[in-house]
Amino acid sequence: REEISTFGFTGPYIHDVAGDIARALRVRATTEVLVLDPSLTLIYRGGIDDQYGIAYTRNEVKEPWLRKAVDATLANTVPDVRHREEVAGCALGFHSGDDVEQVTQALLPEDGLTYHNRISRILEDNCVVCHRNGGIGPFALDNYKSAYGYRAMINYVLNEGLMPPWYAKPGISHYTNDRSLRATDRRALLQWTAGDAPEGDPALAVRHRTHAAGWTIGEPDYVAQLPEPQEVPAEGTVPYRVVYVKTDFPEDRWVKRLEIRPTAPEVTHHVIVTLEAPPDIEPPDPNRPWHEALSGFFAANGPGAVGTDFGEGKAKKLPAGAWLKFQLHYTTNGRATVDQTRLGFVFQDEPPDVEVETASAYNYWFKIPPFTKDHQVISKYTFPADGRLERVFPHTHNRGVAFRYDIIHLDGTETPVLQVPEYNFNWQLTYDFAEPPRFKKGDILRATAWYDNSEDNPYNPDPSKLVRHGEQTWDEMMIGYFDWTRTPAETTARN
Template sequence: MKRRRFAIIIALFAVAVCVIPLARRVWAQGAVEKRFDQLDKNSDGNITPDELPAAEFFKRLDLDGNGEITKPEAAKALARGGKNDLLKPKPATSAPTGPTPAEAPVRQGPQPVRPGDHGIGRFVPEVSFVDLPGMSHKLSEFAKARVTVFAMTSTSCPLSKKYLPTLVELVKSSGQDVTWVLVNPLATDKLADMQTATGQFGDRAIYVHDKDGQLAATLGALTTTDVIVLDAARTVVYHGAIDDQYGFGYSIDSPRYRYLADALAAITAGRQPLVSATEAPGCTLEQPSKGPQTSGVTYHNRISRIMQRHCVECHREGGVGPFALDTYDDLVAHAGMVKQVVERGIMPPWFAVEPKPDAKSQAVHTPWANDRSLADSEKKDLLDWIAGGKPAGDRRDAPQPLKFDEGWLIGKPDAVFQFAKPVPIKATGVMPYQNIIVETNLTEDKWVQAIEVQPGDRGVVHHVLVFVQGGDAEGEEPVDDAAAERGGFWGIYVPGNSTLVYPQGFAKRIPEGAKLKFQMHYTPNGTATSDQTRIGLIWAKEPPQHEIRVAGIVNARISIPPGAENHREEAVLRLPMDAQITGFLPHMHLRGKACKYEVTKSDGQIRTLLDIPRYDFNWQLLYRYFEPLSLHAGDTIRFTVWYDNSDKNPANPDPTKTVRWGAQTFDEMHLGYVEYYIPGAKPGDSLSLYGRRGVAGGGRPGFDLEAIFKRLDRNSDGKLKGDEIPEAQRENLMRLDVDKDGAITLEEAKRLRN
C-alpha cells in the first residue's frame, strides 16, 4: 500500500512539474511578444544583430540561420526554455562581470597537445654523444633496446631537481627492456652535482652532459623536464611530462596523472599510449618551438610513420579500408586518392572543430585524448612528398612494422561472449543495422575494468555498439526505443578503437543475468562472407571508486520536413547532480549533417563542448576527454543537430518524405551520448543523469524525486510551500507534510519509500 501511495504522490509531483510551466507559459507568451516589440526598434517584424547585440543568444533564436529573428522563432525559443534570456534586461556592457583576464596563468601544469605537432611518429636521425664518464655513444646503438627513454634533467633547474627522485624511482622499477638516458642540456651545471645525481641511478641509466645541446635539439626537447621515448626504429612514441605533480607555481602531494609511467606500460605491452604528447613545464631550452626542421622527407624516414599512425589500422590487408596503404608501392599507387581526401579534410576521420593554437606558444591544446587528425606539419609533409616525386629513401630508416595481433589487446579476458551463430554478409549493396542478442548467464553482478570488441571479419564490420539489457533488480525493461537509448552504450568498436580500458578506481557494471545487444553496422566489400563478433571482458580486482556511466540525450519527436536542407532539432539534459564528463558520442543517420554539444551554466554562460560541422554517419566516433570536464547540478547540456533532407544530400533515401525517429538508416535519430561518472556516488547505486537506472552503465528516464523536488523548490530553501505547489495538487501533496508546519521537505517525501 505504501509503495502504491508513493507512486501516486510521485505522479502528482510530475504533474506539478508540468502544470507550473504551462501556467507560466500563458503569461510568458504575452511577455515575450512585448519584449520582442521593444527590441524590434524599426517595427519591421524582425530582430537584427544590431537590435539584439548578444551573439550567442541571437544564434540560438535565429533558427533558420538567415541573420534575422522573427516573432514565431522567438515563440519557439520560449517553448524551448529560452524565455529568461529574452525577458531579463541585459546588464550594461560596461558593467564589471569578473576579474580582468590575465595574459597568462601564474600556475601552469602539463597540458596535452596534439601528438603530430609534438613530434610523435617522427624519425630521429643519427647523433653521437658522450656520457659523463667519457664513453662515446651513437643513437643507432640503442636499436637492440625495445624502448629507450631520453629524460631531460638539470641540477640547477628547480623543477628538474624536484623530479629527480621520481626519475630514480621510475628507472629502478622499470623492466630490462627499457633503456634510460638522462640528458642534461645546461652547459653551466656543475660536474660534482651531476656526479651526485647520477650516483642515485647506479648502473641503470646513462647520464649525458649535453653541453652544446646537440642531443636535446636532435630529440626535439623543449624543456629540462621533457621526456622523449623512442622505439627500436628511432620513432618518437612519447614526448611529454613525467607526471603533473610539479609545475610552475604549484606542487601537490602526489600526481593525479602519471603520464610517463602509463605511456611506458602501454608501449611495452605493444599498445599506443592513451596520452602520447604533453607540455612539460621546466626551464625552457633555446630551441625552435616546433622542434627540428624536417628536410629530405622520404617514405622511409617520415611518410611511412604518418601512414602507420593515422591510416594503416584500417588500410591494410584484412582491414576495413578499401585498399592497403602499408607499403611504399601501395601508397604510390593510391597517391592521387590520398591527396584528394587529405586536402578535403575527410581522412583521417576526425570531425571535431580544431582547437585554436595558444596565443603565445602556438601549441594546439586539444582536449581529446583520441584525436586522430593530421597535424599541419604532417599534412604538409605528406602533400609535399606526393607533389615532389614520392622519394622512397633509405630502407634502414624505416619504422618497425606494425603487428596486428589477432589476440586480445586488453590481455587475456576473464570472460568472452560471442554470437551464437555467424551472421551472413552479402557481397554487394548495403545492409541495415543488425541487432544480435547474446546471453551472458552471469550469476552475480560484475565490475568491468576493460572491454574489447573483436569483429569476426574486420573487412566487413564497420562499427559496433554494445548495450546491456535486463538483469537489473527491478526486472523492468525500457518502455520504448527512445527510453532504451537514454540508457547509453556499454561497449564500442570503430576502426582504430576496439577497447575501453579504465584506470584503477574506475569500472563499468554488468548485472547478474544481463544480455548483451550488439548493434552491427556491416559494409559489404564485394565478397560474400559471414561474421561472428565477440566481446572480451576483464573484471576489476576490487569494486571501483567511481562507476563509469553513459546517458543518451534524446529527441524522439523529431520531424524533418521534405526537402529541408538545414533543419535544426535539439534536446537538453539538465543535470540533477554534479557530474564529471569523460566523453561524447553523437549518433544520427544518413540525413545527419552537423551537431554540437553545449553547456549552459547555472549563471547563464554558454560554452561549446564539442562542435562537429561535418557529420559522417559512416564514422561513429567517441570523442574522449584527456581530463574529465566538471559540470554541476543545474547545468544544462544541449545537443543540437542539423539535418539535410534535400536532394542535395546524395545519401538521402527519400527527400520527399517527412522523416521521424526510427532505428533503421532510412529513419533518423537525434542521440547524443554522454559518458560520465558521478563524484561521491557509491558505485552500483541507482543514480544517473536521468533518475533511477534501468540498465547497467547508464540511466533511463524515470521519476527522480530529488530532481523533481529541486525543480519545484524555486527559492532553493529546501522546502515546498506557498505558490511553489500548484493549487490543483496542493491538497494531495500536503499529505506529505508530516510535521504539519505548512511545508514539505525532501526527507518527508522520502519517508514514503520505506
Template sequence: MKRITLVCFLLVVATGAVLLRAQGAADLRSKFDAYDTNKDGQISGQEMDAAAILPRLDLNGDGSLTLEEAAKALRQQAAAPSKSESSSGERGVFDYLDKNKDGVITAEEMPKKPWFSRLDTDGNGSITFEEASVAVAKLKAMGETIPAVPGAPTAPASEVPVTETKSEELTEAPQILKGSEVGVGHLVPDLMLKDLNGAEKKLSEHLAGSQGLIVAYFGATCPISGKLGAELARLEKEASAQKVRMMLVCPVAGETTEDIQKFVSSHALGSPVIHDKEGLLTATLAATTTTECFLIDPARTLTYRGAVNDQYGLGYSKEKATKTYLRDAVAALIARKQPEVAATTAPGCALDLKKSAPVAQTKVTYHHQISRIMQANCIECHRKDSVGPFSLETYEDVIENAGMIRKQVERGVMPPWFAAAPPEGQATLWSNDCSLAKQDKGDLLAWLASDRPMGDVADAPAKLVFPEMWQLGEPDAVIQLPRAVDIKAEGTMPYQFLTVSTDFPEDRWVQGYEILPTNAGVVHHVIVQVHKKGAKLRDRGEGSEGYWAAYVPGNSNHFWPEGYAKKLPAGCTVSFQIHYTPNGKATQERLRMGLHFAKTAPRYVVHTAAVTQNRLNIPPGESDHVVTKVQDVPFDMHVLAYVAHMHVRGKAFKFEVTRPGGKQEVLLDIPRYDFNWQLRYDYSKPLFLPRGSQVKITAVFDNSEKNPANPDPTKTVHWGQQTFDEMMIGYLEYYSPFHGDVAAR
C-alpha cells in the same frame, strides 16, 4: 607532311591532353607504324624526320624508339603539371613584373626584353596573365626552358596548399560532366591488349561483330568495386543478350593475379580481364577511378564514360540505385541514339594519374617522414588483415595507393576526425584526436606531388607489431552472438537485434572491452546495452537512454584508467544492436565482445547518459533543418567523452552547456558529421558540470536531393530505428564516485 602531323600530335599530348582527348589524335600504333619504315619495331633518327622530337621520347637514349617507350613517354608528358597546378607560381611572377598593378605587363616592365615579343602573342604591346600562361605552356611543350625572374616569388615544392573541406564533401556521388570535355565522341585508339590468359587482341577485335563494348574498371581490393560486382555481373548478362560485350580492366599494378581472379570468380563474371599494369589503356582512356566504365561503339567512338549507377559512392550506400547511367547508355547505344547523360564522375578508389610523372622535388623522404606519418596515423587500420581496404605498411603500398591517399587527405576524410579544430595556438582538448598535424599534412602532400624519394633506409623507424586478434590482449571473458547473421550481397540491411544471457553469479566490474567482428568489412556500428536479470527488453531504440559499449571501425575498444570501471550485473542479459553494410558478397558474421575485469572494486563508476530528441519532423527537400534539445544536469558530473549519433541525413552536431551562473560554452562542435564514423571524443582532462547546468544539443539535417546518401528526399522524416529513419542522440560518458555497492548518480 609526316613531320607536321607528328609535331602537332606530340604538342597536343605534351600540353596535358591524353590521346583520347586530343583533337584529331590518331591511333598511336598506326602513327608508330607509319614512321617505322623498315618494320623492325623501332623508329630511328633517320626514319623520324622530325628529329628534334626523338630525344624527348627516347627515354633510354639509345637513338631509337620502341612502341612501349613512346607510350611511356607520352603518358609522362600527359601527366605533367596542369595549368591549375602551376598557375599560383605563375601568378606570383606575373604580379611581381606588373609594377604599376594595371593587370598587364609592358615592355618596360619586362627585364628580359627578347622574351616580351614571344609572350605578347597578339602583338598589342602588352601581356595579360592569361596570354602569358598560354604562351608559357606552349613554349614548355616545345621543350623551351623558361628562365627564372630574379627577385620574383617562387612556390617551394613542399608548400602544397591544403584543401579546406566543406561538409558536403564527406560524401561523393556521381556528378554529371560535359561529355565533349572528357573525350566522349572521340575515336578510341586501337590498342593491342593482353588478357590474364595471355591472349592478345586489338580493341577492334574485341568489338568485331558486336553492338558495342563496355570497358569496366575495377579494383580487386577496392570496397566500392566490391559492392558494384553483382551489378556488373547483371549488366554483363543483359548486355550479352543485346550483343554488347564487356571487358574488365584492373588498373592497380600491385594487385596479384590471384586477387583479380578471386574478384572475378566471386561475382561470377565471365568477360575478358585486362591487368593494365603499365597503365597504357588507363592513360589512353584517362580513367580516374576503379569504378569508371567506358562504352565504345563498333566504330571505336566513345559514347559514355562514368559511373555504373548512383547506388554506392564515397561515404554512402543506398538500398537501390535511382540513376542507372551505364544501363541507360547501353540502351541508347542499341537504339543508335545519344545517351541523355554522356559522362559522369565515378566515385571509387582514385587512381594515381601522376605516378609516372613526378612534378616536383622535395626534401621529404619515405623512410624519414612518410613512414612515420603512416605509422602514427594510418596503419592501425590500413594493414594486412585489418579493417582498412588496403595496407599502407610499406613504401610499395603507399605508392600503389597514392591517388586515394591524396584524395582522402585533401578531402579531410582521412584520418577520420570531425571535431572543429581548436583556435590557432591552442592545444586540442581531446586525448584521441587523430587529425593529421598541419606539418605532416604538408609533408605528405608535398611528397605525393614529388618524385616520391625513398630516402636512406637507415632513417626508417622500427616496425610496429600488432596483436593478431585481440588488440587489448586476451580478455577475461568473451560474449559472442548466439548465431551467425546472414549478410546479403547488396543494398542496405535493417538493424539486427540479438541478445545473450550471461551466467555471472555476481556483479563484475569491467575496466575495458573490445568488440571483435568475424567479418569487419560488413559491420558499420554496434550499440551494446546491459539489462539487469529479469528486466524486460523493451528498449530497442538504439541506446536512446544510453549505452554500455559501442563499436565503429577504427574505434572498437576502450580501456579506462585504473580505478574506473563499468558495472556488469550478475545474471544480466547483453543486447547487441548491429548495423550491417553489405559489401558486394553474401556472407555471414558473428561478432563477439571481450571483457577485461578490474582487479579490485573501482573508485569511480563510468556511466553513459543520452540527451535524446525523438520528436523529429524533418521536411522534404530541406537542406539545413535545425533541431535542438535541452536537458538539465540533475547532479554533479565529470564528463569523460561524447558521442553524437544521427543517421544518413545528419549533417552537423553540437554539444553546448549553460552553467548555473548563466555562462555558456561550446563543449564539442562537429561541423561535418559523418554517419560512417561515429567517433568517441575523449577529453584529455575530464570536464566538471555542476548540478543545475543545462546541456543543449543541436543537430542539422539534410533531407534534400543534394545529399547523395538520402534514401528519399520527397518524404518527411521522423524518429526511427532504421537508416531510412532518423535519430538525434548526444551521448555523454561520465563518472561518479563508488560508495560500497551503490554508485552515486
C-alpha cells in the same frame, strides 16, 4: 657532474650547454622525456609520470607514462598516451608547445622529403592500423610500392577531408583518441603525393608495429559472442544488422575494461552495443522514463579501435541478466566471409571508487519537414550531481549533417565541449576527453543536431518524407550519448 653524482643518475648523458639538442628535438621543459624506437621514430613525448607537477605532489604514481611507453616500444606496439601537452619542470622557451613536428627529422640525415625518412612514419602513425593486410582499409599503405601506387588517392582524400576519419572541430577540446593529422604531416603527405614521391634510403625504413592478434585488454573474464555467424557477401551493400545477446549473471557486475573484437575485422566497419532487450522479450514499459530507454549505450568499435579502459578507480555497471543489443555495420570487400563478433569484459569484484555512468541528451518528439536542408533539433540533460564529462558519442542517421555539445552553467555561461561540423553516419565515433570538462549539479548539457532532408543530401533515403524518430536508418534519431563520473564527494554520498 655534481648533481648527477648526488642524485645517483647512472645513464649516459650529454651536457647540452647551448641548448642545440633541445632546440632540434623541440624539448619544452627540463623534465620532458622522448622515447624513440630503433628506427628513430618518436613513440612518446611528455612527462615521466603524474606524481610530481607544477605546484602539486602526489603520494604515489597513478599514471606511469614513461614506463608504459617503454613497455609498448619493447612490445613493438603503441602506448595509450603518445603526447602530453602539459609537462612539469622549468620551461625552456625554445618553441611553441603547439609545434609537435616529427622529432625524427632532427635525427635523420637530410635527404629531402622521401618515403623512408618521413612519409612512412606518417602513414604508420595515422593509416596503417586500418590500411594493411587484414585491416578494414581497402588497400595497404605499409610499404613503398603500395603507397606510391595509391599516391593520387591519398592526395585526393586529404584534399577532400575524407581521411583520416575524424570530425571534431579543432580548438574546442583535446581528445585521447584524436585521429586527425597534424598540419605539418598533412602538408608533407600532400607535397610527396603531388610530386615524384621518391623512396629514399631503405636504411631509414620505419619499424612497423605489431598489431594485436588477441585481446588488448588482457584475457577477458567473460565473453559475450553473437550466437550465430553473420554471413557477409562478397559484393553489394549490407543493411545494418541487429543481434541480441543475453548475459547470465545473477548479480550486477563491475566492468573495468571492455573490448569488441570482430572475428572478421576486414569487413566489420563498426559495432555499437547498447543495454536493451528484444522488444518481443521485454516490450517497452509505458511507465519507464524515456531517458532510461535511450541511455543504454555501452560500447563501440570502429576501424583501428582497441579496448576501453575506464581508468584507475573507475568502472561501469553491467546489470544482472542484462541483454546486449549489437548493431553491426558490415562492408563488402570482394570476398564472402562470416563474422561472429565478441565483446570481452574484465571485471572487478568490489564497487569502484567512481562509477562511469551513461546517459543521453535525447529528443524523441522531433519532426523534420520534407525537402528541408538545415533543420535544427535540440535536446538537454540536467546533471543531477557535480562531476566530469568523460566522453561523448553523437548519434543520428543518414540525414544528420552536424552535431555539437555545450555545457550551460548555472550562471548562464556556456562551455563548448565538442563541435562536429560535418557529421558522417558511416563513421560512428566516440570522442574521449583528455581533460574531462567539469560541471556542477544543475548545469545542463545541451546537444544540438542539424539535418539535411533535401535532395542535395546524397545519403537521404527519401527527401519527400516527414521524418520522425525511429530505429531504422530511413528514420532518424537525435541522441547525444555521454559517459560521466561524479566527483568523489558525490560518489561517497551516493554509495
